[in-house]
Amino acid sequence: MSGFRLNNGGHIDRERKLRFTFDGQPMTGYEGDSLASALLANGQETVARSFKYHRRRGIYAAGADEPNALVGLRHGARHEPNCRATGVELYDGLMAESQNRWPSLDFDIGAMNGLFSPFFVAGFYYKTFMGPTRHAWMFYEKFIRKAAGMGKASMEPDPDHYDARHAWCDVLVVGAGPAGLAAARSAADAGADVLLADELPVPGGSLLSETTKLDGKTSLEWTRREIATLTKTGRVHYLPRTTVYGYYDDNILGAVERVSDHHPLPQAGQPRHRHWTIKARRVVLATGALERPLVFANNDLPGVMLSGAVRSYANRYAVAAGRRVVIATTNDSGYRTAIDLAHAGVEVACLADARHEPPADLAAEAEGLAIPVRTGSTILAAEGRKAVTGAILTELDAEGRPHGKQESIRTDCLAVSGGWSPVIHLTAQAGGKPQYDAERGQFMPGEVLQDWQPAGAIGGADSLSEAWQQGLQAGSAAARDCGLTPSSETSAPEGLDSRKPGSTRLLFQVQGGKGKAFVDLQHDVTARDVRLAHQEGFVSVEHLKRYTTLGMAADQGKTSNINGLAMMASLLDVPLDVAGTTRFRPPYTPVSLGALAGRSTGTHFRPLRRTPLxxxxxxxxxxxxxxxxxxxxxxxPGEGESxxxxxxxxxxxxxxxxxxxxxxxLGKIEIKGPDAPEFLDRVYSNRMGNLKVGRARYGLMLRTDGMVFDDGTLWRLEENRYLMTTTTGNAGGVMKHLEFLLAAVWPELKVHLVSVSDLxxxxxxxxxxxxxxxxxxxxxxxxxxxxxxxxxxxxxxxxxxxxxxxxxxxxxxxxxxxxxxxxxxxxxxxxxxxxxxxxxxxxxxxxxxxxxRIEKGHVAGPELDGRTTADDLGLGGLMSKKKHFLGEALARREAMLEADRPQLVGLVSGNGQPIPPGAQLLDSKTVREKEPPLDAQGHVSSPTYGAAIGKYIALALLHDGRARHGESLTASSPLTGEEVPVVVVSPHFYDPEGARMNA
Amino acid sequence: MYLNCPFCGHRHLEEFTYEGDATISWPTLDSQDIGSWTDTVYQRRNPAGPHREYWQHVHGCRQFLIVERDTTTHSIHKVEVAGPWAGETAPRNTEAKQ
CATH class of the missing domain: 3.30.1360.120 (Probable tRNA modification gtpase trme; domain 1)
Incomplete structure (x- = not known):
C-alpha cells in the first residue's frame, strides 16, 4: 500500500503542519489529522503485529471500529498502550510506538507463531493444559503471555487528574451526525435543556466523510456553524470527544470526555478525562452505523480496508489509501467510495459488486468516470506478502459461492464492504434485545424499555436527509415528552443527499480462497476457528464467543461479531435471528480506569475518620x-526511641x-424508650434488663445463626436512657442490626436508637x-x-x-x-x-x-471472626438460661456444641522468638516427619510481647484447647517460613483473679 | 436505579443499602425449633420477577423500606415503610396545622 496526501479537500488545515514520530521515524501531518490518517498519508503500511500470530496489520477502519491499529502513546508514567490510531488526534510532537513486536515491527521473531498456527486454534490452551499436562502451563505461561498480547501498561503512578461530573438534562442526544444535530436543534427549539455528546473532536459524524456542500459550505464549516447557533441558545451543551459508553437503569448513562488527550500534556488545571454520569429525562440515540467487512483469504493483509474508511480518509482527511484501488462491495457504499476516489484522481482498478443488478444511477455515474464495474463478482483472496499486491476476483453463483472464472488484478488497496450494521449497543444495554430485520439484513433496536428513541441509521434511515428528518422528529418527540411544545420551523440544509440506496446482498464470507480468512482481526480468530467450534458442538453464540474469543478484544467485535454470528448461523443452518447476538455490555469503547476512579484516589479513596484527639x-x-x-x-515514641x-x-x-x-x-449507641430493657435482653445473650441505673455491664451479642457477633458494654445512664458501646470495627454493623430488628422483626417494641459515636x-x-x-x-x-x-x-x-x-x-x-x-x-x-x-x-x-488485653485474655476482632461461639471464647457463661435471646436457638445446633471445636487458649513462645501472626498450630512431631499439607489444629489469632510477663505470648484458637493446657506445639507460618515452638496455657496470662482491677 | 423514599422523596440507589428478603417470617424468641430458625437465616427463594425486599435509606432517613422490585427488569412497583411507621406511603405533610 502506498497511501499519499491529496492536493485538495479534506477537513485539515494545510497551514498547520505537525511533526510526529512512529517507532522513532519522523513524519508529518496536519491539524485535523488523526494519527491513522497521518500514518496513511506517510505511506506507512504495517502499523501493528497481530495478537496471536504476529501477522502484519495495517489500518483497517477510520473510527471506533478499528481492530488493527493499536499503538502506544507517550512515555514513562504517561505511557498508554492500545490506543486506537483512528481515534488519536494528531498533535505536534506526538510519539507513537507499535506494539506486540520484537525486535522491530518489520522483523518480528514472534511471527514464527504463524508457522505453528495449527497449534493456536480455538481451544488450544484448554485442550493442551488440562488434565495430566496441567503443570506444563506453569512453565509455559510466561512465554505464552509475552508472545500473545497487547501493549504494556506503565508501572508508574498516573500523574494526571481525572474528574467526575453528574449532569441532569431534558434530552441527551448521543451522536452529532446529521440525525443528532437535527434532534438537538428541534429539542432546543422547543425549549429543552440538551446535552449533545459525540466521540469525535468536531461535529458532523458521517457528514464529515461527504463531499457535498451544505448551504454552500463544506460539511465541517456547516456543522460548526450549526453547533455555534445551538450553543448560543444556552440550551444546548455540546460535548465533543465524549463517548457515551453505557446505558444503565432509570435512564442513567455513562460517558467519558477526553479533555486533554489531544494535547501533549493536560493544560493547567485540566483533567485528562472527565467522567459524566448523565440522568436524562429522554435520550435520542443517533449513533449511526458501522461497516461490515467480508471474510475471505488473506483478508488481514495491510492494504485491505473497509470501503467506507477509504472514503473517509479521502474526503475527511484528504488521504488516498492507495494508488490503484480495487473495491469489493455488496451494496451501494462501494460505489460512493469509487466515485469519490475517481473525482480525487485516484485510480479505481475495478469495482466488484456482488449484486447482479446495481442501481442504475450509480452504475451510470461509475461508467461516466470510467470505473470498471463487474457485477455478480466479489473478492476471493488477497495476494501479497508484506502488504496487498493483488486481488483475486471471482464470480458468484446464486448461493453466494464462487464459481466461474477468477482473475487477479494488481492493486495496493483493497476496499471491501459487506453492508452496514447500525450501532445498537446502547439500545441493547437499555434492555431491549436486538431484533433481526431480514429484509435489511441488519440487527435493529429491539423493544424500547427505557425513555429513548432512535434517529438516523439505527432508526432505519437510509439517506442523510431521512436521517435529518428522523432527528427532527425524535428531538421534537423528546421535548414533548418533557412537557414542552415543539416548534416546526426547522428546515433541512440544502444539499443533503436524499437518494435511497439499493439493497445489500448478504454475503459475509467468501469461501474457497487459499490462506487464512480472519473473522476477528484483533483477536486473530479465523473462519476455521468458527468451524472448529461448531464441529466441537458449540451451539450458542455466547459459547462460540468464549471458546474462540471472537469479539472479546478491546474493539468488542465491532467489525467481527456480525460475520461470526452469520457464519455460525449458516453452519447450524438456522436463520440469523435464531442464532441471535451476544449480549451487548458497557463500555462501548474502552474507558480509562482513571476516569472511573475520578477523584476517589489516594486520600480521597474512602472517608477518613479522625477522633477529637x-x-x-x-x-x-x-x-x-x-x-x-x-x-x-x-x-x-520519644526522642530516639524505637x-x-x-x-x-x-x-x-x-x-x-x-x-x-x-x-x-468505639461505637456508641444511645438507646431510649419504655421497651429498651426488653429489647436489650433480646439482643444480648446475657441478662441486661435488670441492669440498675448508674451501673455498666459487659455484654455479648450473637448473630441470628448463633455465632458471636460483637461484645461491648452497656451503661444505664438514667431510668430510660442507655449508652451501648460496641467494638470499633462493628459500630456500623451493630447499629444496622439493631435498626433492622426494630423495623422488621419486633416493630411493636417502643425503642429509639441514635448513633452517638462521633458525639x-x-x-x-x-x-x-x-x-x-x-x-x-x-x-x-x-x-x-x-x-x-x-x-x-x-x-x-x-x-x-x-x-x-x-x-x-x-x-x-x-x-x-x-x-x-x-x-x-x-x-x-x-x-x-x-x-x-x-x-x-x-x-x-x-x-x-x-x-x-492479650495478657488479660480479652477477646477482640481477631477472635470475633464470625466462626466462634461464646463457648469457644470461654464466654459460655454469658449465654443466659433465664431468658430467650437472638441466636440462642441456632447456637444449640449439634456442630456448635462439639467438644473438639476450636477454643480460646494462650500460647507462650518456647524459644524467645515472636509468635507469627496467623500461624497454624501443628503437632511438633508431624512438622518434622510429614510432607505438607499438614492438618492444622488451630491458629494464632493475637500475638504480642507480654511486657508484664516478659515473654512473647499469643491468644489462639485450638481444637479442644481448654483440655490441652501444657501441651507443646509448633506455630508454623508458611508465608514467612517461621516456625516457633509454643506451649499451650490459659488465655488469662495476667492476674487471673482480677485482684488488681478491683483494688 | 431510584427509590421513592416515603420520607425523603426520589433518591438515587447510592443512598440505599439492600437488606434482604422481606418475605421471611421470624419465629418468636422462645421458639427453639432449629428448623424454622434455619429457614429464617438460610433459606431464600431467589425469584425471577416481582420480589419484596428490605432496603435501608442508610444515607438519608435510615428508615427500613419494603420495596417491591422486579428482579428481571429492576422496575420498582412499590415502596413502603417497614416497622412502626408501616403504612406511610407518601411524604409527610410537614405544614403546621392552621
Missing part, C-alpha cells in the same frame, strides 16, 4: 495507623503507674495510680473504692466539662473510661495528662492497648 496525637509525634476508616495512634521500645514502655507504665489512651473510636470523645485511664489522678481533677463524685465500685457509672465534671465516668477495665488494671462531649475532648484529655504528671502518667497507643 487526632491533632494532639499527631502533634505529639504519635505513629498513626489506619484501622478501618479511623486514624489511630500506634504508640508515642516503636517497639515505645510500645513496651507504654504497656509497662500502665502496669506500674498509669496511662491514658484514646478510645473515642463523644472517650479516653481510658488505666493503672494502679488512675484513681489518684482522677481524684485531683474530677469534681461531682467520690472516687474511693467503696463509693465508686467496679462497673459503676457516674456523671461528674472535669474543669467544668461534663463527663461520664465508668469504672471499666480492659487492661486488667484499676481503670476508668471517661466520656465527654466531643468539643471538650481535647481539654479533658490534656487536663488528665496534666493532673497525672506527679503519678508518672503517659499516653499509650493501640499497640500497648492490644498487648495489655
Amino acid at each position: 487526632h491533632d494532639w496525637h499527631v502533634e505529639k509525634g504519635a505513629v498513626m495507623v489506619e484501622v478501618g476508616l479511623w486514624q489511630r495512634p500506634r504508640a508515642y 516503636l517497639i521500645d515505645a510500645i513496651r514502655r507504654e504497656a509497662r507504665t500502665v502496669r506500674e503507674r498509669v496511662g491514658l489512651t484514646d478510645v473515642s473510636t 463523644w470523645s472517650g479516653c481510658a485511664i488505666a493503672g494502679p495510680n488512675s484513681r489518684a489522678v482522677l481524684q485531683t481533677c474530677v469534681s461531682g463524685t467520690e472516687l474511693d473504692n467503696d463509693s465508686f465500685r467496679p462497673m459503676d457509672v457516674k456523671a461528674a465534671e472535669i474543669d467544668g466539662a461534663p463527663v461520664w465516668i465508668a469504672r471499666l477495665s480492659y487492661s486488667g488494671e484499676l481503670a476508668y473510661e471517661v466520656y465527654t462531649p466531643a468539643p471538650h475532648g481535647e481539654a479533658v484529655w490534656k487536663n488528665l495528662l496534666q493532673s497525672g504528671k506527679p503519678q508518672g502518667i503517659v499516653p499509650y497507643g493501640l499497640e500497648a492497648l492490644g498487648s495489655l
